[in-house]
Amino acid sequence: MAEKKSSIWTPANIVTSIRVVFVPIWLVAAEVCGSGDGKAFSGAVLFVALFYMVLSLTDKLDGYLARSRNEVTTFGKFLDPIADKLVVIVSLCFLLEQGAVSAWVLVIIVAREFLVSGLRMxxxxxxxxxxxxxxxxxxxxxxxxxxxxxxxxxxxxxGPLYTVLLGISNVLLIIAVVLTAWSGIDYFMKSWRYIADAD
Incomplete structure (x- = not known):
């Protein structure tokens, strides 16, 4: 008797799928709430930031669920990196629209994803x-x-908290861009022999 195949709808994959669905919902919330005026605390904008943090943390949750339950699936391997890219790129597009990040940040991150995706194929x-x-x-x-x-x-x-947090966030973003470029080059070097040998 053939062994019954397990469903792709594992708890980890459900969490990942929810993350994908909520990315456009987050963007709508971010657009509606706008940005603070710099004069007073904005609860609506805080909600948008916390919403994003929850979306980001679900990346750790679905990975933990998949490993702890021994339910690593092909569907999960396909969807999880897509969800991560959506969470990052959509939020950066929003921040670019708000003038909070440089276009070069988005260009480097998106270019790296195209490069790595092509190399993976x-x-x-x-x-x-x-x-x-x-x-x-x-x-x-x-x-x-x-x-x-x-x-x-x-x-x-x-105020002081605003200035310190903004400075730390910008430094971390610079580090993230450097790591993005570095990891792309690293993947290219590891893939080079397969590219060089391809007909």
């Missing part, structure tokens, strides 16, 4: 999988923390 066609490096994990974590800070600072009135 080439490497996969050779029957090989290159494991995700710690650089990529640190890149994602640092990017999400810096975006969280940039969203949070918009809810605060001008």
């Amino acid at each position: 080439v490497v996969a066609s050779e029957g090989t999988v290159i494991a995700a490096s710690n650089l990529g994990k640190w890149k994602t974590a640092t990017t999400m923390v810096s975006i969280s800070g940039l969203l949070l600072v918009r809810a605060l009135p001008a």
Whole structure:
């Protein structure tokens, strides 16, 4: 008797799917709430920042669920990185619209994702999988923390806390961009022999 295949709708995959669905909902909330005026605390903008933090933290939750329950699926491997990219790129587009980040930040991050996605397809066609490096994990974590800070600072009135948080968030964003470029180069170097050998 054939063994029954397990459903793709594991708790981890459900969490990931919810994250994907809530990204556009977050964007609508962010657009509606706008930004603080810099004179008084804004509860609505704080809500947007906390909403984003919850979306970011679900990345850790679905990974924990998949590993602890031994339910790592092909669907999860496909959807999880897409969810991460949506959470980061959509929020950066919003911050770019608000004038909070430079266009170069978005260009470097999106270019890296195109590069790595293309390389993954080439490497996969050779029957090989290159494991995700710690650089990529640190890149994602640092990017999400810096975006969280940039969203949070918009809810605060001008003052020492605003200045310190904005400075820390911008420094973290610079580090995230460096890690993004570095991890892209690292993946390219690991993939080079498969590219060079491809017909």
